[in-house]
Amino acid sequence: xxxxxxxxxxxxxxxxxxxxxxxxxxxxxxxxxxxxxxxxxxxxxxxxxxxxxxxxxxxxxxxxxxxxxxxxxxxxxxxxxxxxxxxxxxxxxxxxxxxxxxxxxxxxxxxxxxxxxxxxxxxxxxxxxxxxxxxxxxxxxxxxxxxxxxxxxxxxxxxxxxxxxxxxxxxxxxxxxxxxxxxxxxxxxxxxxxxxxxxxxxxxxxxxxxxxxxxxxxxxxxxxxxxxxxxxxxxxxxxxxxxxxxxxxxxxxxxxxxxxxxxxxxxxxxxxxxxxxxxxxxxxxxxxxxxxxxxxxxxxxxxxxxxxxxxxxxxxxxxxxxxxxxxxxxxxxxxxxxxxxxxxxxxxxxxxxxxxxxxxxxxxxxxxxxxxxxxxxxxxxxxxxxxxxxxxxxxxxxxxxx
Amino acid sequence: xxxxxxxxxxxxxxxxxxxxxxxxxxxxxxxxxxxxxxxxxxxxxxxxxxxxxxxxxxxxxxxxxxxxxxxxxxxxxxxxxxxxxxxxxxxxxxxxxxxxxxxxxxxxxxxxxxxxxxxxxxxxxxxxxxxxxxxxxxxxxxxxxxxxxxxxxxxxxxxxxxxxxxxxxxxxxxxxxxxxxxxxxxxxxxxxxxxxxxxxxxxxxxxxxxxxxxxxxxxxxxxxxxxxxxxxxxxxxxxxxxxxxxxxxxxxxxxxxxxxxxxxxxxxxxxxxxxxxxxxxxxxxxxxx
Numbered sequence: 001x002x003x004x005x006x007x008x009x010x011x012x013x014x015x016x017x018x019x020x021x022x023x024x025x026x027x028x029x030x031x032x033x034x035x036x037x038x039x040x041x042x043x044x045x046x047x048x049x050x051x052x053x054x055x056x057x058x059x060x061x062x063x064x065x066x067x068x069x070x071x072x073x074x075x076x077x078x079x080x081x082x083x084x085x086x087x088x089x090x091x092x093x094x095x096x097x098x099x100x101x102x103x104x105x106x107x108x109x110x111x112x113x114x115x116x117x118x119x120x121x122x123x124x125x126x127x128x129x130x131x132x133x134x135x136x137x138x139x140x141x142x143x144x145x146x147x148x149x150x151x152x153x154x155x156x157x158x159x160x161x162x163x164x165x166x167x168x169x170x171x172x173x174x175x176x177x178x179x180x181x182x183x184x185x186x187x188x189x190x191x192x193x194x195x196x197x198x199x200x201x202x203x204x205x206x207x208x209x210x211x212x213x214x215x216x217x218x219x220x221x222x223x224x225x226x227x228x229x230x231x232x233x234x235x236x237x238x239x240x241x242x243x244x245x246x247x248x249x250x251x252x253x254x255x256x257x258x259x260x261x262x263x264x265x266x267x268x269x270x271x272x273x274x275x276x277x278x279x280x281x282x283x284x285x286x287x288x289x290x291x292x293x294x295x296x297x298x299x300x301x302x303x304x305x306x307x308x309x310x311x312x313x314x315x316x317x318x319x320x321x322x323x324x325x326x327x328x329x330x331x332x333x334x335x336x337x338x339x340x341x342x343x344x345x346x347x348x349x350x351x352x353x354x355x356x357x358x359x360x361x362x363x364x365x366x367x368x369x370x371x372x373x374x375x376x377x378x379x380x381x382x383x384x385x386x387x388x389x390x391x392x393x394x395x396x397x398x399x400x401x402x
Numbered sequence: 403x404x405x406x407x408x409x410x411x412x413x414x415x416x417x418x419x420x421x422x423x424x425x426x427x428x429x430x431x432x433x434x435x436x437x438x439x440x441x442x443x444x445x446x447x448x449x450x451x452x453x454x455x456x457x458x459x460x461x462x463x464x465x466x467x468x469x470x471x472x473x474x475x476x477x478x479x480x481x482x483x484x485x486x487x488x489x490x491x492x493x494x495x496x497x498x499x500x501x502x503x504x505x506x507x508x509x510x511x512x513x514x515x516x517x518x519x520x521x522x523x524x525x526x527x528x529x530x531x532x533x534x535x536x537x538x539x540x541x542x543x544x545x546x547x548x549x550x551x552x553x554x555x556x557x558x559x560x561x562x563x564x565x566x567x568x569x570x571x572x573x574x575x576x577x578x579x580x581x582x583x584x585x586x587x588x589x590x591x592x593x594x595x596x597x598x599x600x601x602x603x604x605x606x607x608x609x610x611x612x613x614x615x616x617x618x619x620x621x622x623x624x625x626x627x628x629x630x631x632x633x634x635x636x637x638x639x640x641x642x643x644x645x646x647x648x649x650x651x652x653x654x655x656x657x658x659x660x661x662x663x664x665x666x667x668x669x670x671x672x673x674x675x676x677x678x679x680x681x682x683x684x685x686x687x688x689x690x691x
Contacts (some may be wrong), residue, residue, distance in 0.1 A: 024437075024654070026447025090649040097444075117652075124445050124671055193547065201650065235635050242552045242634040247525075255531045256551060386445040393651045401646055402467075 031126060034269040036157050040130035044304075052079045053306040056092075056108040058293070059084040060161070060269070063326040065310035068319050073352075075313075078306045088245060092117040093237050096298060100127040105300035109307040112162045112293045115152040117200050117389060118157070118171060122296065124384070128158050129297040136160065138315040147332040150292065151379055159294035160311050161332035162267070163323070166366065166377060167203055170262030171279045172252055182285040183211050185259055192239050196251060196260030197231075199243040201396035202380040203289065204231060207261060208396075212289040216378045220389075224381075226394050231399045243400040252279065264366040265329035272328075272357065281366060283373055290377035292332070325353055330367055337368050424430055424607075431662075434684070438658035448654060457659035465643050465660070474641040475554065476622035479561035479570075480615050484560065487569040487614065488607075495577035521560055521631045528632070543569035552634025566619060569614035576610025577603070593605055611681050620668055640664060 017025075031039075055069075062068065063081070069080045086092045093113075096106045115120050123130045133140065139160055153159045171180050175194070186195055186207070187271055188260035198204060208227030209216045219227070243255055249266050251257045253274065267281040295314075297307045314320055320333035323341055353361075365373055385388045433455060438457055442448035495507045512520060517638065527533050528550045538544045550556050586600040626641030633639075640660065647657040 023438075024442070024448040026442065028446055090652075094649050121444055193549065193552075240635050247522075247631070250525070254526075254529050254550075256525075256529055386443040389445075390443050390651070390653070394653075397646055397651050400635075401638060401643060 003171060005061060024123075033155065035159060036130045040132055040157075043129065044132040044134075044145075047305050049305045051077060052081065052305040053303050053304075054081045054083070054107060054109050054311060055265065055310065056083055056085050056111040056163075058072075058086045058112060061112070061293075063322050064208075067315070068322045071319065072310060076143055076309055078303075078309065079239070080310070081385075083185055083364060088117040089114050089116055093121060097125075098125065099227050100299050101125075102143055103300065105302055106139060106239075106298045109301040109303040110310060113159070113296050115150070115292050115294065115382070116200075117382055117393070119294065119296075120382050120384055120389075123153070123158050127299050129301060130132050130157055131160070131297070134307055135305075137316075138312045142315045142317060142320075142333045144334045146330055146374075147292070151294075152382065153294070159296045159379055160315075162293045162295050162314070163327060163329035164292040164332060165329045166264040166283055166291065166293065166369070167198070167206070167266065168281055168283040169259060170252060170267045170279055171259040172255060172257075173280055174214055175255060175258040178281055180259065180280070183207065186261070187211070187234055188237060189237075189239070189312055191259050192237070193241050194256075195234075195239045195241060195260040196244050196248045196257035197234075197240050197242075198248070198261045199245055199400050201393050202382065203261060204243075204399060205381055205392070205396050206287070206289045207231075210284065216381050221380065221391065224392060228395045228399060230246070231289050231396075237397060238240045265327055266366065268328040268366060283369075283376060285376075289380065290374070291380060324367065325358065326363060328361065328364075328367060330369065337362055343376065434578045434658045434662055437654055442654045442655075444652045444654075457655050459662060461656060461660045461663055462673075465640065468638055468640045469642050471554075471638070475558055475561060475639060476619050476625075479558050479565070479622050480618045482558065482562050483566055483569040483583065483618055484611060484614065487573055488611070489568060491610075492571050493579055495574050497579075503672070506571075508529075509570060518631070519625055521564065521627055522554070524560055524563070524632055525551065528559070551632060554633070554637050555633040557637050557639075558630050560632045561622045561625060564625075564628065568617040568621075572617065573607060573610040574612040576607040576613075578628050580606045599691060605672035609679075616672065616675065620672070623668065624658050624664055 045353040055270055061084070066082060069082055073079055092111070096108075096111075099106050113122065123258075133156075136156075139156075143160070147161050147164070148156060150156075150161075153266055162181055168184060169180055169183070171185070176185075176191070185191065186197070188195075197207070205224065205227060206216050208221060208231045209219050211230050212223070212226055214223045214227070216361050244249070244251065244257075244260070248257065248260050248262060250264070252260050253270060262281060267279045271277050271279050295311050297304055301307060314323070315333050317333060317335035317339045320331050320336045321343065325340060325343070326332045344355055344362055361367060369377075381392065383392055436450060437448065439455060440448040440450050490509075493501055498505050525532075529535065530549050530551065531539070532551075535544070535548065535550065539546055539548070550559075584602055584606070585598055588602045593601065599688050623639075624641050626639060626645050629639045630645075631643050644657055644660045644664070647653045647660065
């Protein structure tokens with residue numbers, strides 16, 4: 001056999017091996033809550049405390065000078081390396097999934113994940129560590145009860161909330177002169193080409209269903225298709241300028257879109273930073289979406305004990321208030337409102353906010369939504385069955401994919 | 403012993419580069435081909451079915467408009483880029499004098515900034531009330547509803563801008579190589595400036611243009627940043643579909659089959675193109691930069 005033949009044979013063998021070997025393995029079987037608790041009971045006693053922690057979060061999602069983290073380091077001696085590496089759930093998941101699957105460490109001990117498809121993937125594939133509730137006394141004391149009974153992680157087996165927010169409609173009052181109350185505005189020919197919709201299939205789906213008066217919690221596959229038709233019609237009529245990610249906010253303040261689907265905290269923050277109150281936000285009369293970003297510990301994390309300590313730390317009212325006063329999303333820690341009210345009386349905020357800002361914060365329905373508003377909001381539709389999930393994604397991704 | 407060793411030396415020298423290519427280029431491609439015919443989903447896993455070529459059929463039938471649009475945007479981008487680049491390259495090559503390298507450096511300067519950031523900057527330039535359209539609308543020169551952003555034109559503008567140096571540089575290299583005595587000879591034979599350009603300079607610079615087209619079309623056809631940042635509804639390119647199928651829908655097999663189709667089409671295209679124009683010249687000019 002000549003050398004060339006040997007090379008060929010080797011190449012063919014390697015190719016065949018790669019072809020058959022690169023099947024991506026999935027999940028063997030689903031795990032029950034009891035098994036999860038047993039797994040946690042096995043895992044945690046073996047863990048040793050460490051002096052460091054790596055925290056992966058989204059951009060502009062903590063107090064800008066990291067006071068809340070510095071005080072954590074002072075109180076516990078744990079140094080935190082904080083990085084804003086998450087741009088969206090799906091690309092972050094695509095980055096960490098192969099690493100966790102191959103049994104390696106991602107380099108992060110805490111990550112913040114929205115209650116969408118990636119959250120389900122992480123839990124179903126057991127790519128996150130079940131939490132040790134013995135280490136969460138502050139959380140169990142201060143967390144708002146509805147956050148402990150969430151539909152996506154009942155009993156907080158794998159996650160505790162970081163911040164929560166609502167998806168509604170925002171408009172720029174420089175261009176839209178009427179008060180907006182409902183979804184009609186997103187289908188109004190007056191605003192043709194100046195309407196922004198979100199690219200995310202789960203965000204789009206809820207708005208399509210609200211438009212039809214269908215409750216997303218009870219929607220069937222047939223309902224999804226009807227909703228997709230309504231959304232396609234809106235696109236085909238030329239109403240939608242673009243399907244946006246986070247970039248909608250810039251387009252809205254520049255006047256490229258006049259009215260758009262939007263996230264509550266963004267609008268508040270943008271008005272604060274520009275100093276004018278050009279942007280308005282409403283949860284549509286037909287319904288809006290409520291989502292929660294959650295702290296989770298990826299499998300293979302090097303400092304899980306430190307991670308648990310940090311999770312609990314952010315349920316201290318004074319610490320949670322620092323974050324709320326800066327990011328202006330919905331806190332899951334109940335006493336935050338009282339702290340902000342007190343801060344307003346003392347005329348100082350965590351980051352030097354004015355008394356007026358703090359007053360408007362503590363009375364804002366976007367940060368402390370009243371029951372009436374919460375009743376109109378629904379979670380994302382996140383089918384757990386993978387085939388149904390695929391169908392859902394295909395139906396709603398087809399709208400933006402044209 | 404000595405004889406064998408010297409015979410094997412070239413192979414040893416090739417080993418690092420060869421291994422590098424094998425590990426980081428060949429293996430991923432083989433894996434991608436394997437993945438492209440699998441079925442499954444992220445949670446249950448993906449398995450090889452060996453006969454599921456439906457992914458390829460779906461890739462072409464479902465996304466026909468996006469395939470055509472990618473070719474159209476990349477092609478138009480190339481044409482505009484040639485028109486813009488040729489005079490610049492000509493001027494630098496023949497009138498740049500001792501400052502040629504300064505001009506070339508200035509040309510490349512914006513490219514020290516990240517690709518995505520540069521593209522986002524065009525959002526401000528082309529915005530409905532932005533630097534250009536704002537004043538024009540204010541003076542009533544264009545209709546208030548007119549827009550460039552979120553249209554196909556904006557995507558093509560982005561493509562032209564982002565790949566412009568890859569057109570200018572090969573044309574410049576080709577023009578720079580033109581022997582001045584050849585031009586003098588043309589003049590001696592009583593040819594006017596226009597004739598010299600048409601009959602001498604232009605033909606000698608064509609390999610540079612062809613190489614520029616190659617270096618522009620290939621990345622532009624698979625680009626997704628320009629369409630997602632500057633485009634609107636109905637401006638999706640095949641690169642965006644691949645991105646969505648991977649990150650959003652998590653349909654890895656469809657994504658792999660689309661990627662492989664795109665790679666195959668571009669490879670065949672390059673070979674046909676190079677053969678039609680003379681392989682040596684095009685690839686050499688492309689390699690020169």
